[in-house]
Amino acid sequence: MRHDPTMGEQAQDWTRRAALRLLPTLGLAACAGTRGAEPLKFWAMSYEGDYSPMLMPAFTAATGIAVDVQSLPATASHEKLLTAQAGGAMPDVLMLYNGWVPEFATIGAIAPVPAAMLVADMFPGVLNATRVGGRDFAVPWSVAPPVQFYRRDILAKAGYAEPAKDWDGWLRMGRAIKRQRPDDFVFMLLLNWPDTLMTMLGQTGATMLRDHDTRGNFQTPEARMAFTYYAQIFAEGLAPKALSTEIQDPVAAFAQGYFAIWPTGPTTLLDLHRRASEIPAKRWGTARLAGPHGVGAVSGLSTSLCVSASTPRLPEAWALVRHLSSPASELRYQRLIGNLPARLSAWSSPQLRAPILAPFKDQMRFPAAAPKVIEWERIKLEIQFAAERVVRDVQTISEALAGLDTRVDQLLAKRRALVEAGTLA
Numbered sequence: 001m002r003h004d005p006t007m008g009e010q011a012q013d014w015t016r017r018a019a020l021r022l023l024p025t026l027g028l029a030a031c032a033g034t035r036g037a038e039p040l041k042f043w044a045m046s047y048e049g050d051y052s053p054m055l056m057p058a059f060t061a062a063t064g065i066a067v068d069v070q071s072l073p074a075t076a077s078h079e080k081l082l083t084a085q086a087g088g089a090m091p092d093v094l095m096l097y098n099g100w101v102p103e104f105a106t107i108g109a110i111a112p113v114p115a116a117m118l119v120a121d122m123f124p125g126v127l128n129a130t131r132v133g134g135r136d137f138a139v140p141w142s143v144a145p146p147v148q149f150y151r152r153d154i155l156a157k158a159g160y161a162e163p164a165k166d167w168d169g170w171l172r173m174g175r176a177i178k179r180q181r182p183d184d185f186v187f188m189l190l191l192n193w194p195d196t197l198m199t200m201l202g203q204t205g206a207t208m209l210r211d212h213d214t215r216g217n218f219q220t221p222e223a224r225m226a227f228t229y230y231a232q233i234f235a236e237g238l239a240p241k242a243l244s245t246e247i248q249d250p251v252a253a254f255a256q257g258y259f260a261i262w263p264t265g266p267t268t269l270l271d272l273h274r275r276a277s278e279i280p281a282k283r284w285g286t287a288r289l290a291g292p293h294g295v296g297a298v299s300g301l302s303t304s305l306c307v308s309a310s311t312p313r314l315p316e317a318w319a320l321v322r323h324l325s326s327p328a329s330e331l332r333y334q335r336l337i338g339n340l341p342a343r344l345s346a347w348s349s350p351q352l353r354a355p356i357l358a359p360f361k362d363q364m365r366f367p368a369a370a371p372k373v374i375e376w377e378r379i380k381l382e383i384q385f386a387a388e389r390v391v392r393d394v395q396t397i398s399e400a401l402a403g404l405d406t407r408v409d410q411l412l413a414k415r416r417a418l419v420e421a422g423t424l425a
Contacts, residue, residue: 039066040316041091045077047267047337048095048142048303052324054336059323065316078377085109090308092317093324096138098129098302103374105132110306111314112137118322121343125367130304132372138304139325140342142333144265145300145363146195148287149272154181154260163261163287167229170290174238177260188259189230189239190247191391194384196263196289198299200226201383202368203291208379209371209408214416216379216408218386218401225292227390227397234391241391255279263289265300266360270338286359297368302342340364375411382407 044052049071056067070091072080078100084090085107096104104110113119113136119127122140130138148163155163158176174186189196201208206222209215217223233239240246247253251271254262255278262268272279288295305324307317323329330341331349340360341347347361370376386400395403409416418424 037065039068040093040313040320041068041070042093042095042320043070043072043077043081043091044095045072045074045097045303047339048333051333051336055324055329055332059320062323063316063319065320067320081109088310090310092308092311092313093320094306094308095141095303096306098126098138098140098304099370099376099380101130101138101304101306102132102372102376104306105137106374108309110137111309111311113139114314114318118318118325121345123342123344123364123367125365125369126302126342129302129367129369138306139321140302141305141325141330142303142337142339143300143342143364144267144302144339145298145360145367146199146263146265146289147359147363148289149254149262149264149268150285150287151254151257151260151283152285153283154257162285163290165288165290166294167290167292171232171236171238174233174261175236178236178238181257181260184258184260185238185240186260187233187239188247188250188254188262188264189233190242190244191388192243192245192384194380194387195299195301197226197230197383197387198370198380199289199297199368200230202299203296208383209373209412211416212419213371213373214412214419216405216412218383218404218408219398223401224397227387227401229292230387231390231397251275252278254284265338266334266340266357267338269356270336281356286356288359288363295363295366297366298363299368299370302367303339373412373415375415378411379408382411 042052043049049069052069052071056069060066081094081104090109101110118139119136123143126140126143127136130136130140150163154177155161155173158173158180160173160176164170164173177186201223204222204226206220206226207217208223210217234241244250250262253259255275272284273281289298305321307314307321311317325343327341327343327346327349330343330346331351334340334351341352346352352361382404386404389395390397390400415424
């Protein structure tokens, strides 16, 4: 691992004095007496889980509180967290994908944020995603809006200096590239990566749930428009009818020109920089995602920090959240994993002034809002499966949207009963 010059900045930012100053702000005493206590337990997923241990020494040095970090596999973490909640075995602090926060707040698994200062200075749209019933239940931490990664050289040969910013232009650009490179594809839109489709649905104005979020609402002109456009990209051979398991190394595929446009998040920056020998930085760039009439809001995987409602160590747990979400910690994380700070003040750092990051900063101001129902993750899977059936010519769009409404109505049956009974707003 290369030397990280932000370590000195972080140690200066997160001093013992700063740690002790935080706790009275939260209405707590101080953490000096916690030296020698059992470690706090922190669970996180993906890159965040893998690299979180590197953020803990400064916290432990300042407070005397050790932290035991467990990195969970992303594919199994949701079920593990629910099992831990049911069994009374939750960690003190946990990372949640923003789309999971309403679910865990609703079942009483996470505590509300106790002080406004913890969520001050956040991108407003990012913070809104973690509010439930008008209350904050999480502190935004790691933001990953997707943008277009594009091959400058391939686009230039097709007559484009940068990617198109609207859907019609995207198709024209894709066709021009395909004529130049008939044996390759243009867009890396893999069928089990649904975020681009979710973005398309949001950009058309599709309201995916109705009747107080108790029924599916996919048989609408807006949802049909998004599905039709998505399916057209595959039908014209501009994207492969493939899953991510069939593209073993997306970075290599991008480097070899198998794809020219890759809608993905900021962790890809780190992957590309690490493999600059395969694809030098001068050969690729970033731009905001195209929309029906130009750039707009996008759906992405952002994460937040939460405290378990059952932890007996609320003071220390919230102190750890404050440390991890401080500008210094967020900037170090950006250097380590590529994901971007949720705090506006962190963006004044010279570290984030690279032109390649500008589209991400612009995009962070326009996150797509998802329905705040606990069934949303399962609904997203149903949307993904429905779209795959359309792309593979198993169903027509009309059949897929009708089936999607039926399946979503089934998933929302319990919520619908609670709303109809007046026990859920």
